[in-house]
Amino acid sequence: MRPGITGLEDEAITIIREVAACFERPVILFSGGKDSVVMLHVAVRAFAPAKLPFAIMHVDTGHNFPEVIEFRDRCLAGFGLDLTVASVQAAIDAGKVADAPSRNPLQTVALLDAIAENKFDAVLGGGRRDEERARAKERVFSHRDTFGQWDPKNQRPELWNIYNTSLRPGEHFRVFPISNWTELDVWSYIQQHDIELPSLYFAHRRPVFRRGGMLMAETEFLHAEAGEEVFEEQVRFRTVGDATCTAAVESSAVSIADVVAETSIARVTERGATRADDKISEAGMEDRKRQGYF
Amino acid sequence: MRQLRFATIGSVDDGKSTLIGRLLYDSKSIFEDQLEHVEAVSKRRGDEYVDLSLLTDGLRAEREQGITIDVAHRYFATPARSFVIMDCPGHVQYTRNMVTGASTADLAIILIDARHGVVEQTRRHSILTSLLGVPHLVVCVNKMDLVDYSEERFKEIREDFESFAARLNLHDVTFLPISALKGDNVVDRTPDLGWFEGPTLLHHLENVYTASDDNRIDVRFPVQYVIRPRTTEFHDYRGYAGTVAGGVLRVGDEIVVLPSGLSSTITGIDSADGPLTEAVPGAAVTILLADDLSVTRGDMICRPHNRPRVVQDHEAMLCWLDSNAQLQTNKLYTLKHTTRSTRAKVSEVRYVLDISELHRKEPTGPLAMNDIARVVIHTAEPLLRDDYEHNRVTGSFILVDESTGATAAAGMLLPPRE
Numbered sequence: 077m078r079p080g081i082t083g084l085e086d087e088a089i090t091i092i093r094e095v096a097a098c099f100e101r102p103v104i105l106f107s108g109g110k111d112s113v114v115m116l117h118v119a120v121r122a123f124a125p126a127k128l129p130f131a132i133m134h135v136d137t138g139h140n141f142p143e144v145i146e147f148r149d150r151c152l153a154g155f156g157l158d159l160t161v162a163s164v165q166a167a168i169d170a171g172k173v174a175d176a177p178s179r180n181p182l183q184t185v186a187l188l189d190a191i192a193e194n195k196f197d198a199v200l201g202g203g204r205r206d207e208e209r210a211r212a213k214e215r216v217f218s219h220r221d222t223f224g225q226w227d228p229k230n231q232r233p234e235l236w237n238i239y240n241t242s243l244r245p246g247e248h249f250r251v252f253p254i255s256n257w258t259e260l261d262v263w264s265y266i267q268q269h270d271i272e273l274p275s276l277y278f279a280h281r282r283p284v285f286r287r288g289g290m291l292m293a294e295t296e297f298l299h300a301e302a303g304e305e306v307f308e309e310q311v312r313f314r315t316v317g318d319a320t321c322t323a324a325v326e327s328s329a330v331s332i333a334d335v336v337a338e339t340s341i342a343r344v345t346e347r348g349a350t351r352a353d354d355k356i357s358e359a360g361m362e363d364r365k366r367q368g369y370f
Numbered sequence: 371m372r373q374l375r376f377a378t379i380g381s382v383d384d385g386k387s388t389l390i391g392r393l394l395y396d397s398k399s400i401f402e403d404q405l406e407h408v409e410a411v412s413k414r415r416g417d418e419y420v421d422l423s424l425l426t427d428g429l430r431a432e433r434e435q436g437i438t439i440d441v442a443h444r445y446f447a448t449p450a451r452s453f454v455i456m457d458c459p460g461h462v463q464y465t466r467n468m469v470t471g472a473s474t475a476d477l478a479i480i481l482i483d484a485r486h487g488v489v490e491q492t493r494r495h496s497i498l499t500s501l502l503g504v505p506h507l508v509v510c511v512n513k514m515d516l517v518d519y520s521e522e523r524f525k526e527i528r529e530d531f532e533s534f535a536a537r538l539n540l541h542d543v544t545f546l547p548i549s550a551l552k553g554d555n556v557v558d559r560t561p562d563l564g565w566f567e568g569p570t571l572l573h574h575l576e577n578v579y580t581a582s583d584d585n586r587i588d589v590r591f592p593v594q595y596v597i598r599p600r601t602t603e604f605h606d607y608r609g610y611a612g613t614v615a616g617g618v619l620r621v622g623d624e625i626v627v628l629p630s631g632l633s634s635t636i637t638g639i640d641s642a643d644g645p646l647t648e649a650v651p652g653a654a655v656t657i658l659l660a661d662d663l664s665v666t667r668g669d670m671i672c673r674p675h676n677r678p679r680v681v682q683d684h685e686a687m688l689c690w691l692d693s694n695a696q697l698q699t700n701k702l703y704t705l706k707h708t709t710r711s712t713r714a715k716v717s718e719v720r721y722v723l724d725i726s727e728l729h730r731k732e733p734t735g736p737l738a739m740n741d742i743a744r745v746v747i748h749t750a751e752p753l754l755r756d757d758y759e760h761n762r763v764t765g766s767f768i769l770v771d772e773s774t775g776a777t778a779a780a781g782m783l784l785p786p787r788e
C-alpha cells in the first residue's frame with residue numbers, strides 16, 4: 077500500500093474497477109454531499125481517459141437545500157454525466173409510503189424500487205466505516221438479498237482483496253469504495269484535488285434554531301416550533317442530507333484549508349454533530365440498513 | 371509513513387476491546403459523542419464501569435450477548451502514523467471472522483491474560499496468524515496489574531510462547547507487558563512496569579517498518595479491466611488497468627503477458643495523477659504496451675525471466691468458511707484468484723490441521739466451518755500463481771459455492787509436493 081491518501085485512493089480505484097468488470101448494471105449514488113463527490117471523482121479517475129461506465133442516481137427526499145441540488149446538476153454536467161432521480165415524493169404520491177416528518181428512512185423504499193426497476197446489480201455508495209458503529213462492521217462488497225436486506229450476523233467473509241461478487245437473480249450488492257476513509261481523509265483529498273463542493277460546507281450566516289442540542293436550519297421544510305427561538309448564526313454543515321434532520325455546526329471555516337484544520341481537531345463525530353435522527357436509538361442505523369437503507 | 375492495519379486477537383476476555391478503548395482514549399481519538407453514548411448505554415445496563423467494548427461491538431446481537439461476532443473497523447491517527455484497527459472475535463465459532471480480519475493485517479496484536487498465560491485460543495490464533503502470513507506479531511501480556519506487575523511472570527509467559535511458536539512461521543515477534551485497563555505501557559510508560567526496557571505499545575506501532583513487507587522483486591500485474599475510450603481523441607488508446615501485486619514496473623521494461631506468453635514493452639504507466647515512470651506494489655495504474663496484443667482481464671503481466679507458475683493442479687491450505695455447507699470433494703466451485711475466475715474441484719483432503727496443537731489429523735468427515743486442511747485442487751483453467759509465502763496476493767484464492775453464492779473457503783497456495 078502506498079502511503080497516505082494515495083494508498084486509500086488506490087484501494088478505492090481497485091474496488092471501483094472490480095465493479096466495472098464483474099457487474100452488468102452498476103450505479104453510483106450521488107447526492108452532491110462530500111462523500112459522494114469524492115467517490116465520483118475517484119471513479120472518473122479510475123477509468124480516464126475513457127468515460128465512466130456507470131449510471132448515476134440520486135435518491136431525492138424532496139427536502140433539499142437548493143444549493144445542493146444546483147451543485148449536483150452543475151457537477152454532473154461538468155463531467156458530462158446523466159442523472160437518474162429516485163424520488164421519495166413520487167413514492168409518497170403513489171401511496172407506497174406514508175410521509176413522515178423526517179424522510180430519511182423513507183429513502184429505502186425509493187432506493188429499492190429504483191434498483192428493481194433499473195435492474196441495478198451493484199450500487200456504489202460513499203459510506204465510510206468511521207461514520208457509525210453498524211457501518212464499521214460492514215463489508216466493502218455488501219450482499220443484499222432479493223428484498224434488499226442486509227444480514228449483519230451472516231455476512232460473507234471478505235478476505236484479502238478478493239471480492240466475492242456472485243449474485244442470484246433479484247439480489248444485488250452495495251459497494252463502498254471509500255469504506256476505509258475517515259472524515260479527515262475525505263477533506264484532505266478534497267484539499268489535495270481542490271474539489272468544488274456545495275457552499276453549505278463552508279461557514280455562512282443563516283437563520284437557525286436549537287433543537288435537541290443541535291442547530292437546525294430554518295427552511296421551507298423545517299420551522300421552529302413555539303418556544304424555539306430563531307436567530308442568525310455563522311454555521312456550516314458537516315454532512316448534507318435531508319433538510320429536516322441534518323444539523324449545522326457553528327464554524328468560521330470558510331475555505332477547504334480551514335475545514336481541514338477544523339476537522340483535524342474535531343471532538344465530536346460528524347453524525348453525532350449533525351444527524352438528529354440517529355440520536356434516537358442505539359441501533360437505528362443497523363435497523364435501517366437491515367431493511368435496505370444505504 | 372504508511373498506514374498500519376492491525377488486528378487484535380486472542381481469547382475472549384483477554385482484553386482486546388479494553389485495549390482498543392485505551393489506545394483510542396489515550397491517543398485522544400475517541401469523540402465526545404461516542405464516549406457519551408458508551409457511558410449512557412453502560413449506565414442503562416447497570417454496568418459497574420464504562421464498558422469500552424461498546425465502542426467496537428456495534429451490532430445489536432453483539433451488545434445483547436456481550437461478545438464480538440464480526441470484525442469492527444476503527445480508525446485513529448497520531449502525528450506519526452494513521453491506523454486501522456480490526457477488532458476480531460475471540461470465540462472459536464467466529465474463527466472465520468478472525469481469519470477475515472487477519473487476512474489484510476500488516477500486524478497482529480495477540481493478547482494474553484497474565485494470570486492464565488498461553489491458553490488454547492492463544493495457540494490457535496497464533497497458528498492462524500502464521501498461516502495467514504501476517505508479517506508482524508506483537509504479543510501483549512495483559513492484565514499485568516493482576517500479577518503485581520511481575521517481571522518473572524512476564525518472562526515465564528514469554529518463554530512459554532516462544533517454545534510453542536518455534537514451530538511456526540512467525541518472523542517478527544515483539545513481547546510487551548501491559549495493563550489495558552490501567553493504561554500501563556499502552557501509550558504511556560508507568561513506574562509499575564519500570565523494569566521493562568522495551569517500547570510502549572503505541573510507540574512500537576508507530577515505528578514498525580512495513581515498507582519491506584511487499585514483494586518488490588517479482589513483477590506481477592494481474593489485468594483487471596481493459597480501458598478503451600472509443601473516442602476520436604483517444605482512438606488508439608488501449609490500457610490495461612490493474613493494481614500492482616508485486617515488483618516494480620517501469621516504463622521501458624520488457625514484459626510478457628501470461629498465459630499467452632506474448633512479449634512487448636511498457637510504453638507508459640497512467641495513473642489517476644497522470645503518467646508515472648514506475649509503479650510500486652499496491653498502486654492502481656494503467657499499463658500501456660508497445661504492441662497490439664490481445665490482453666484481457668485475468669491475464670498477468672510479468673517479466674520474461676521471472677514468471678509465476680502456470681498450472682492447473684495445486685497444493686493449498688484451505689480454511690472452510692461456509693456455515694451452511696460442508697466441502698464436497700469433486701463438486702464444482704468457482705475459484706477466484708487475483709482477477710481470474712475459473713471452476714475448480716477439491717480432489718483430495720490430505721490432512722486436517724488441529725489448530726490448537728499444530729498436529730496433522732486424518733480427516734474424519736467432510737470439512738466444515740472453521741476447519742483448516744491441506745488439500746489438492748484442480749482448476750479448469752491454469753492459475754498464474756505464486757506460493758502464498760512469497761506473495762499474499764498471487765498466492766491466495768477463495769472458493770464460491772455456485773448454488774448459494776456463499777464464500778465457501780479461503781485458500782493459500784503451497785509449493786508443489788516433491
Ligand SMILES: Nc1nc2c(ncn2[C@@H]2O[C@H](COP(=O)(O)OP(=O)(O)O)[C@@H](O)[C@H]2O)c(=O)[nH]1
Nearest residue numbers: 382383384385386387388423512513549550551
Ligand atoms: N485488571 C485488569 N482487567 C482488565 C485488563 N484488560 C481488560 N480487563 C478486563 O477484562 C475483561 C474483558 O475485557 P475485554 O476487553 O472485554 O476482553 P475481550 O473479550 O478480549 O474484548 C473486562 O472486564 C475488562 O475490564 C487489565 O489490563 N487489567
Ligand SMILES: [Mg+2]
Nearest residue numbers: 386387423438
Ligand atoms: Mg471484545
